[in-house]
Amino acid sequence: MPNWVTNNVELFHEDQKVIDEVFDMLVDTTGIEHEDHNHEECVTFKKLLPVPEILDKVQSSIRSGPTIVWLDDDGKLHSRPVTDEEAAEIEKTGFPDGYEWRIHHWGCKWDACQSTATKGDRCISLRFDTPWSPPEPFIEALRERWPEVEVTGGYIGDGYEFCGQF
Numbered sequence: 001m002p003n004w005v006t007n008n009v010e011l012f013h014e015d016q017k018v019i020d021e022v023f024d025m026l027v028d029t030t031g032i033e034h035e036d037h038n039h040e041e042c043v044t045f046k047k048l049l050p051v052p053e054i055l056d057k058v059q060s061s062i063r064s065g066p067t068i069v070w071l072d073d074d075g076k077l078h079s080r081p082v083t084d085e086e087a088a089e090i091e092k093t094g095f096p097d098g099y100e101w102r103i104h105h106w107g108c109k110w111d112a113c114q115s116t117a118t119k120g121d122r123c124i125s126l127r128f129d130t131p132w133s134p135p136e137p138f139i140e141a142l143r144e145r146w147p148e149v150e151v152t153g154g155y156i157g158d159g160y161e162f163c164g165q166f
Contacts, residue, residue, distance in 0.1 A: 002131035003159025043115035
């Protein structure tokens with residue numbers, strides 16, 4: 001179980017259409033009912049920076065090499081070695097597995113959880129937790145995608161007693 005980092009992010013722009021576009025990219029509104037997301041709007045990193053599909057399926061191990069893992073309809077875990085084609089596809093990503101990709105692109109090993117997202121008049125407020133570290137690479141990608149949007153906020157990691165600003 002990781003130490004959780006609490007993140008608060010505020011986004012501002014004069015044009016409500018821009019705010020609507022950003023909100024749609026940062027929030028999953030499918031109404032997922034899950035222990036980490038028990039409301040209709042969940043903060044997600046996957047829409048702005050989706051994990052390559054092949055990496056979402058692969059686990060990398062120094063001992064056994066990369067394997068494809070999946071759950072069957074009964075919830076039983078299965079795995080198999082990657083094929084040559086899958087190995088080539090994995091190599092093209094530059095990362096051995098989804099974990100390494102997420103650390104590099106999001107700054108943390110899992111998507112945001114325990115989140116709330118509120119869209120107001122020319123602003124968005126996000127509050128979410130991340131495992132072990134703040135999602136600084138994700139925040140940077142957000143700023144690069146919409147340089148005209150003001151992005152502020154901060155984070156606190158209670159377990160290691162650290163905090164900072166985005």
